[in-house]
Amino acid sequence: MPTINVQMFAGRSAEQKRAFVKAITDATCESLGCKPEGVDVIIQEVKREDWATGGKLWSDQ
Template identity: 35%
Template sequence: MPQVAITLAEGRTPEQIRDLMHEVHAAVLRTVNTRPEYIRVVVHEVPRTHWATGDVTLTEMDAAADEEQP
């Protein structure tokens, strides 16, 4: 029973999340010998304040990018 876990920073629409789940399900179905009802896709959304790269949160990165724009 394949299970795929996806972690994303929040900010996508419900439609984008649903499309992602559909495409991942389809990819697993194409490449793994299993039944469709056995495929599990779980999407975890993390607040941008709770995700850091190089000790800078995504929220801080967003603010810095906004300051750079004219």
Template identity: 40%
Template sequence: MPFIDVTLGSGRSPEQVRALIHELTEAAHRAVGAPLANIRVVIREVDPAHWAAGDVTTEERNARQKDAG
């Protein structure tokens, strides 16, 4: 039973999240032949203020890009 765990920055539409679930499920089905009913997908959305790389949060990075643009 494949279990796919995805962490994303929040802000995507419900339709985008649903499309991601669909595409991941189909990919696992094609790649390993698992029955669709046995494939599990979990999407975790993280607030941009709670996600950082290089000691800069996504929220801070987005603000800097907006100010520079």
């Protein structure tokens, strides 16, 4: 059973997340030969002020 953890900025709609997890699940099943019921996708939403790249917070960009 693959478990996929995704971290992304907060703010996407439920519909966007629905489409995303469907696409991730489909790709996982196609590439690993597993059933959709065995694929877990965990989305962790992160505030821009809690994420930095290159020493700069995303909320400051």
